[in-house]
Amino acid sequence: MSAANTNNRETVRLGAPWEKTGNTSWTQCPECDDWFHIGPGLLDRPEVAMHCPSCHHEFNQTDAKRLVTSG
Amino acid sequence: MSVSHQITALQYALEKAGRRPIVVVDEPLMADGTTSDIPVVTNLTASRAVVARSLGINDHQTAAPIYAQRTGTQITPETISNDTAPVQEIVIEGDDVDLTRLPALTQHVTDPGPYLTAAHATTYDPDTKTDNTAIQRCWIKSKRRMSYFPYPSSHNNRNMRKFWARGEDCPVVFWIGHHPAVLMGTQAKLNYPESHWGACGGLLGEPLRVTPSRTFGDLIMVPADAEIVIEGYVPRDVLEADGPFGEYTGYSGPQVAAPVVNVTSITMRKGALYHDYGSGLTDMLVPDNMTMEGKVYGLCKQVAPSVTNVHVPAQGRRFHGYIQVENPGPGEVRDALMAALSYRRLKMAIAVDKDIDIFDDSEMMFALATRVQWSRDSFTVDGLSGSLLDPSTPAGSKTLSKIGIDASLPLPGRPGAPPPVPPRSIVPQDAMDNAAKILSGTDMSGWPTL
Numbered sequence: 105m106s107a108a109n110t111n112n113r114e115t116v117r118l119g120a121p122w123e124k125t126g127n128t129s130w131t132q133c134p135e136c137d138d139w140f141h142i143g144p145g146l147l148d149r150p151e152v153a154m155h156c157p158s159c160h161h162e163f164n165q166t167d168a169k170r171l172v173t174s175g
Numbered sequence: 176m177s178v179s180h181q182i183t184a185l186q187y188a189l190e191k192a193g194r195r196p197i198v199v200v201d202e203p204l205m206a207d208g209t210t211s212d213i214p215v216v217t218n219l220t221a222s223r224a225v226v227a228r229s230l231g232i233n234d235h236q237t238a239a240p241i242y243a244q245r246t247g248t249q250i251t252p253e254t255i256s257n258d259t260a261p262v263q264e265i266v267i268e269g270d271d272v273d274l275t276r277l278p279a280l281t282q283h284v285t286d287p288g289p290y291l292t293a294a295h296a297t298t299y300d301p302d303t304k305t306d307n308t309a310i311q312r313c314w315i316k317s318k319r320r321m322s323y324f325p326y327p328s329s330h331n332n333r334n335m336r337k338f339w340a341r342g343e344d345c346p347v348v349f350w351i352g353h354h355p356a357v358l359m360g361t362q363a364k365l366n367y368p369e370s371h372w373g374a375c376g377g378l379l380g381e382p383l384r385v386t387p388s389r390t391f392g393d394l395i396m397v398p399a400d401a402e403i404v405i406e407g408y409v410p411r412d413v414l415e416a417d418g419p420f421g422e423y424t425g426y427s428g429p430q431v432a433a434p435v436v437n438v439t440s441i442t443m444r445k446g447a448l449y450h451d452y453g454s455g456l457t458d459m460l461v462p463d464n465m466t467m468e469g470k471v472y473g474l475c476k477q478v479a480p481s482v483t484n485v486h487v488p489a490q491g492r493r494f495h496g497y498i499q500v501e502n503p504g505p506g507e508v509r510d511a512l513m514a515a516l517s518y519r520r521l522k523m524a525i526a527v528d529k530d531i532d533i534f535d536d537s538e539m540m541f542a543l544a545t546r547v548q549w550s551r552d553s554f555t556v557d558g559l560s561g562s563l564l565d566p567s568t569p570a571g572s573k574t575l576s577k578i579g580i581d582a583s584l585p586l587p588g589r590p591g592a593p594p595p596v597p598p599r600s601i602v603p604q605d606a607m608d609n610a611a612k613i614l615s616g617t618d619m620s621g622w623p624t625l
Contacts, residue, residue: 125569126570127567127568127572140419143428145432146430149414152415152432155430
């Protein structure tokens with residue numbers, strides 16, 4: 105596994121088929137720094153704001169402090 | 176006791192202690208510090224024995240074939256008028272609607288707020304006007320607005336997309352609280368489009384009483400004897416963040432883009448109870464898994480008449496199925512395993528003989544340990560449909576890898592002969608009965624815990 109960085113986005117690249125990999129993407133709230141996990145359907149819709157479950161701040165993907173996607 | 180985490184914590188504590196009582200919380204403490212006059216009922220279905228008894232079945236281990244038979248014998252619902260429907264004794268409409276007064280629970284640390292966990296969503300197909308019902312979660316966001324997550328492959332999602340394709344908002348009602356037979360009848364796996372009301376009646380043993388909804392009239396009927404009904408529209412093409420949400424897998428499901436509901440009315444009984452399912456706890460797994468047992472039994476029985484029973488154990492979430500066979504013909508065990516694996520949620524099916532208790536995991540381990548050569552007796556199939564909430568699913572995958580394991584004994588060399596393996600070590604039954612008698616008369620309370 106390796107990671108590619110673009111601004112706030114980091115993609116964990118998959119390794120060989122026999123290597124165990126995860127399936128979950130995480131984002132970090134720009135307001136409270138809390139991390140929460142997001143599904144691929146939400147990632148595919150940048151027009152839908154993410155909602156921090158801790159502080160209830162809503163933000164777009166481009167405004168996330170960090171976005172670590174799997175695959 | 177607070178609706179924020181405390182009631183769910185009690186359920187976890189009870190489960191750890193091996194206790195499964197029904198929990199009723201009068202005057203639950205709301206997140207804003209006030210109390211609600213609507214009691215919370217949860218853990219209603221945590222016990223297989225209680226669920227079976229509510230269906231009129233004495234032994235929960237015999238429920239699978241009975242569920243398959245009863246949901247296949249549909250009984251037409253009975254329509255009653257609005258003014259005699261208990262669920263419409265209290266009607267709240269328009270600006271008086273306030274979802275935040277319902278004692279909805281915030282269950283897990285990662286949940287963003289209170290969720291309806293036992294809301295049965297009923298929509299209808301705009302082409303045929305046939306209704307469909309499924310349990311689908313809702314996050315209460317404000318007085319008249321909540322998110323709604325109709326799983327992408329669900330019939331409700333299909334109905335909603337049809338309305339949206341016509342440029343219309345989708346009508347929907349959510350009903351909460353009913354007899355367990357009705358709750359489990361809505362889990363019957365039906366064709367599209369096909370109403371669940373008949374299967375609910377089949378399981379109840381009498382017609383389900385329904386009444387026209389306040390907002391949609393005859394287009395969406397609601398169970399007249401439910402506790403609470405929420406009616407509204409799913410506005411076209413509006414998606415908002417929903418979740419994370421603690422799921423049946425025992426993990427928190429990710430935040431998703433989900434539709435929302437603009438609520439038009441809430442109706443309820445006088446003295447209504449609010450029903451909650453402990454998500455990921457046996458409270459939710461037991462009724463779902465027992466309905467799965469009926470469905471998987473029906474699938475297997477079609478191709479393998481030797482199948483006698485099915486168990487979907489809560490400790491395997493919804494992913495493991497145990498199939499019991501008696502005197503299978505050549506190839507029949509694998510036929511049964513293939514049929515079981517075609518059921519979307521199962522990802523492991525194990526077949527055993529009649530001498531193995533499929534409701535006892537130590538017996539299942541015994542069969543796996545002594546009756547399986549892995550390269551000969553197991554097979555994997557990739558690319559089958561499954562639950563993508565399974566945390567082991569590879570990133571980007573839309574299908575799963577599944578395994579079938581034949582842990583049955585080899586067939587006898589000739590009909591009527593014992594199977595060609597050593598017999599199990601057993602003690603005579605009269606000696607076992609005597610041992611049980613001795614133990615039942617022995618006070619062991621002072622014995623040290625070792």
